[in-house]
Amino acid sequence: MTERRVLLHTTRIPVRWGDMDAYAHVNNTIYFRYCEQARVEWLEQGGYMVSIDEDEGPVIINAACTFLIPVTYPATVIVRAYAGAPGRSSVMNWYEIGVEGDDRIYAEGSAKVVWMNHASGKSVPLPEALRKRVEN
Template sequence: MTEPRRTLLHTSTIPVRWGDMDAYAHVNNTIYFRYCEQARVEWIEAMGYPVLTEAGTGPVIINAACTFLIPITYPATVIVRLYAGEPGRSSVMTWYDIRTEGDDRLFAEGSAKVVWMDHESGKSVPLPDALRQTLVV
């Protein structure tokens, strides 16, 4: 089976906070999802789409996953690279590589499926054309 095409779309730099750690003195597993979320929000907002709207359409996540490979500890700066695959009608798969500044090792990798949704009806709608154009290379 061939790997899906992945295009690098955004890189986020996020400082690890003392409170991100758990009792085992490494970043708590739930925080990795926050790091991916931050990269995704930055990317969507950089495209000109507000992530919080009371009406209209916008992105939602229908699933998310993370594989933890190496513990991250404080102090550190996390580098999250966001990749996307081929767009569907209303969705696009995204992937995340999580590394730390000054260290080339892969600390974690994640994924999330982004679906464009009509907030009023709760139903999926086609991805905006301008967003779709950035996903097709």
């Protein structure tokens, strides 16, 4: 990690048998779900509900994942979510995915979170309390 990153949240997620693909490892699409779960937990712990029923809220405008070591069932993945310096309406998030009982990193991911007004579809400034959480 070259840029300053702040650890936001760590979560543990059991790997389900249905997460596996024909190659007998977790399907690539599931890694994005693991990162999504960590992101949603972090936001909701801060009081920000991820719901279209809210006037404003987070959306992601891009996502990436680099697969380093295959995860297989049975396992519990550990997802660590990090944030970089916030912009006006966005903050970059990074993820490290590991397996409980193993110190290696199995995958690395990222997503850019943008705060959006749901009615207009336009970006709005990050909530000040959220900005402070990622700056500290």
